[in-house]
Amino acid sequence: MYFYGLLFIDESGDHGLVSIDKNFPVFVLCGILISEDSYKILSHRLNSLKERFWGEKKVILHSRNIRKCEKEFKILFDNDIKSEFYKDINDIVTFSDYEIISSAIDKIKYTKRFGKLLDDVYEVALSFILERTIFSLDDHETNIKLRIIIEKRGKKEDHKLRAHFVKLLARGTYYVSASRFKKYDSQLYFRDKISDVNGLQFADLIAYPVARYVIDSKRANPAFHQLEDKIYRKGKKVYGLKVFP
Numbered sequence: 001m002y003f004y005g006l007l008f009i010d011e012s013g014d015h016g017l018v019s020i021d022k023n024f025p026v027f028v029l030c031g032i033l034i035s036e037d038s039y040k041i042l043s044h045r046l047n048s049l050k051e052r053f054w055g056e057k058k059v060i061l062h063s064r065n066i067r068k069c070e071k072e073f074k075i076l077f078d079n080d081i082k083s084e085f086y087k088d089i090n091d092i093v094t095f096s097d098y099e100i101i102s103s104a105i106d107k108i109k110y111t112k113r114f115g116k117l118l119d120d121v122y123e124v125a126l127s128f129i130l131e132r133t134i135f136s137l138d139d140h141e142t143n144i145k146l147r148i149i150i151e152k153r154g155k156k157e158d159h160k161l162r163a164h165f166v167k168l169l170a171r172g173t174y175y176v177s178a179s180r181f182k183k184y185d186s187q188l189y190f191r192d193k194i195s196d197v198n199g200l201q202f203a204d205l206i207a208y209p210v211a212r213y214v215i216d217s218k219r220a221n222p223a224f225h226q227l228e229d230k231i232y233r234k235g236k237k238v239y240g241l242k243v244f245p
Contacts, residue, residue: 004036007133007148008199012207015121020107026214027105029125030207032199033133034098042096043198049088061201063208090226099136099232100206103128103242104214113245123164127173128242134176135239136232137184146184151200152192162188214243
């Protein structure tokens with residue numbers, strides 16, 4: 001009997017290198033690794049939150065819109081509603097069963113080392129996440145099948161990313177052999193935003209505070225402290241937050 005490990009991946013910041021925002025000079029990919037059973041519980045909790053505040057499940061939880069109180073989140077201009085909403089979100093973040101496996105590219109350091117012409121920042125970040133996902137799966141049961149779910153970006157970008165993924169499966173990485181990827185029957189899926197995938201929305205909510213922590217770890221960041229214990233670790237070593245270079 002097989003069990004499914006689901007890895008939902010979303011991003012914070014853009015992966016462009018030509019023009020870098022000095023206020024947000026990082027690109028972060030954030031992966032949420034979760035079992036199929038735990039995901040059913042997480043998705044139910046997110047749907048319940050949506051129904052409580054909007055009376056329906058179709059609201060897309062998007063970090064930027066929440067922070068700016070835009071679109072459906074204009075209701076958060078009411079401080080009482082905002083307080084209740086954030087309490088519910090924090091409870092879901094704290095009490096759900098999942099691991100965070102994220103990768104951040106410091107774009108300023110990256111361009112100093114590799115130049116601005118490379119167009120593989122997303123692929124580099126993904127490689128780090130997949131390596132560490134295999135590390136985590138190796139710590140658990142062996143009869144797991146890995147399903148990776150990423151939001152669609154465009155035909156060209158998705159095709160390029162799939163080609164990179166196929167290459168990883170065929171060649172492996174420096175730390176993870178191709179056979180270890182194949183052991184988990186790793187499969188990649190793309191989903192668009194209108195598909196309303198709660199796992200991708202949850203990854204989006206987690207990605208922004210992770211990015212803010214990477215930019216300035218000393219700055220007040222209560223959202224990060226809420227999720228910090230979910231970052232994948234082996235003993236005292238943190239594997240779930242890779243900053244490169």
